[in-house]
Amino acid sequence: MKFSMAGAGPVGQKLIKRDINVLSPSYAREYALVVDKAEGSEVWDVDGRRYVDFMAGVAVLNVGHRHPHVVEAVKEQIDKFWHVCLADFYYPQAVELGEKLQQIAPMDGRSRVYFGNSGTEAVEAAIKLAMYKTGRTRFIGFFGAFHGRTLGSLSFTASKSVQRANYLPGVKVYHLPFPNAYRPVLVQQADESYGDTVIDYLEDLVFRTTLSPEDVAAVLVEPIQGEGGYIVPAPGFFSRLRELCDRHGILLIVDEIQSGVGRTGKWWAIEHEEVQPDIVCFAKGVGSGMPIGGIIAPEAIMDWKPGSHGSTFGGNPVAAISALTTLQVIEEENLLAKADETGQYIMDALVEMAGRHPSLGDVRGRGLMIGMEFVKDRETKERAVKLRDHLIQHAFENGLLLIPCGTNSIRITPPLNIPHKLVEEGLHIFEAALTDAEAKCL
CATH class of the missing domain: 3.40.640.10 (Type I PLP-dependent aspartate aminotransferase-like (Major domain))
Known part of the structure; x- marks a missing residue:
């Protein structure tokens, strides 16, 4: 699949072009995020755009970006x-x-x-x-x-x-x-x-x-x-x-x-x-x-x-x-309990969301290791890969960082100490992206 620069600003696009000329093509980039700085559960790109981080560097930044301690x-x-x-x-x-x-x-x-x-x-x-x-x-x-x-x-x-x-x-x-x-x-x-x-x-x-x-x-x-x-x-x-x-x-x-x-x-x-x-x-x-x-x-x-x-x-x-x-x-900071509490909140929100979105076939996980599987039909469980990919790209362009897993799934792995207001903001962007993906891909 050809990589798209959609969502990147002019400074980011210039850096991506330089990257293509020098770095290994084995790196499989998800979308055109070019990071400038990050803190807590937020990321900013080189064009000054802000994002809510629901991926934490692929489940790496468990206490957030640049925790002061x-x-x-x-x-x-x-x-x-x-x-x-x-x-x-x-x-x-x-x-x-x-x-x-x-x-x-x-x-x-x-x-x-x-x-x-x-x-x-x-x-x-x-x-x-x-x-x-x-x-x-x-x-x-x-x-x-x-x-x-x-x-x-x-x-x-x-x-x-x-x-x-x-x-x-x-x-x-x-x-x-x-x-x-x-x-x-x-x-x-x-x-x-x-x-x-x-x-x-x-x-x-x-x-x-x-x-x-x-x-x-x-x-x-x-x-x-x-x-x-x-x-x-x-x-x-x-x-x-x-x-x-x-x-x-x-x-x-x-x-x-x-x-x-x-x-x-x-x-x-x-x-x-x-x-x-x-x-x-x-x-x-x-x-x-x-x-x-x-x-x-x-x-x-x-x-x-x-x-x-x-x-x-x-x-x-x-x-x-x-x-x-x-x-x-x-x-x-009692982040084990925080991960359990926030994870249950997100899981409940996604299960409730599934009642409005037929493509959301399965919600699963524990704590803040949450997965969602997208399907074209819940009875046949036919994989909705294009819909999943569209959702991730649309979310990125609207300020939410997500990454895929499996063939047709998305993972949610924010920092364990993500503030509740950012959880709410991220879920709002997510559902808007899902609505758009269903309208265009189902």
């Missing part, structure tokens, strides 16, 4: 030092962040933390640790998943074929249907037992015919699928998955890169399932935009030898202090 902490750290190399030396910022992550880890007992720079690096570390600990080389992933673009994590990523085209994945992964009750693939119509259906498929068919469970190092799964459409799993799925992993000596890795750090109203989305994972992958929202990611695992699992894995820049002191301060802000 984070800015102060980062400036103070830069005045001290900004690099040594955690793989070779020591500094308090990484230790203090590790201790904080231990406190909020979604598993009992003592845990350890490994730091990298991004989500895909976190997944790579989890893959390697699972191989190291179990001595096994096979893995299980899920269709619709997104875990990153480096070759190991790409082996699991299965949300868009373009992301895997022309690349040979680096790890052997067997993919299963994710327990999506709105679009089940193993039954014609899902009910409360669909989570069990997916696990039965794994046990009764996959393990019986193509994959021995004794060869599987780990299952890698998102507690809520992100790029795949913001899909909340069917009830009972995770408890069955945990029991299966325990029975076969398989590690359970949860990718909390998009869903973690308070996004769903709990520190980690897996806590909604009342299941403890073996390894947690984190990134995005933990650093308020500074590049940091990593994994958390119990001491008994993260017992690899010195030199088994490392990173030159992972957990650098500036990113570490930004992450530590972000976690402190979430606690001090």
Whole structure:
């Protein structure tokens, strides 16, 4: 699809033309937003236009753009030092962040933390640790998943074929249907037992015919699928998955890169399932935009030898202090409860909105990780891709920042501390854009 400059002002259009001449065409831009500055839950472009931010840098800015406490902490750290190399030396910022992550880890007992720079690096570390600990080389992933673009994590990523085209994945992964009750693939119509259906498929068919469970190092799964459409799993799925992993000596890795750090109203989305994972992958929202990611695992699992894995820049002191301060802000400002409260308000508003808009086929999510799926017909559930894309563009041109997910869905992921007046403003722009999209695309 040809990129459109619609919505960009003259200064923005000039910069986009320069961008096209110098930067990789692999960057898939959503629309012509050219950012000049941002604060809290608002963004301004280089032509002075203001936007309400319902995307937070793809669920990264959980405490908003440029939170003053984070800015102060980062400036103070830069005045001290900004690099040594955690793989070779020591500094308090990484230790203090590790201790904080231990406190909020979604598993009992003592845990350890490994730091990298991004989500895909976190997944790579989890893959390697699972191989190291179990001595096994096979893995299980899920269709619709997104875990990153480096070759190991790409082996699991299965949300868009373009992301895997022309690349040979680096790890052997067997993919299963994710327990999506709105679009089940193993039954014609899902009910409360669909989570069990997916696990039965794994046990009764996959393990019986193509994959021995004794060869599987780990299952890698998102507690809520992100790029795949913001899909909340069917009830009972995770408890069955945990029991299966325990029975076969398989590690359970949860990718909390998009869903973690308070996004769903709990520190980690897996806590909604009342299941403890073996390894947690984190990134995005933990650093308020500074590049940091990593994994958390119990001491008994993260017992690899010195030199088994490392990173030159992972957990650098500036990113570490930004992450530590972000976690402190979430606690001090009670943003877990705020995310739950604001998320429920938005969900209720969208459900009520669906009564007026037939294209709004499904509303789902937890906390401020909210997805909407758009259809041409609610009975057939035919995907309304053109309508979804028109809605996003129209909203952008009228001052609201949204991004897609899945084939025909939109995600809402504002900062956890977004003010109520901006929620109302954003929802008003959203419904106006939806009305326009339905008039032109249905």
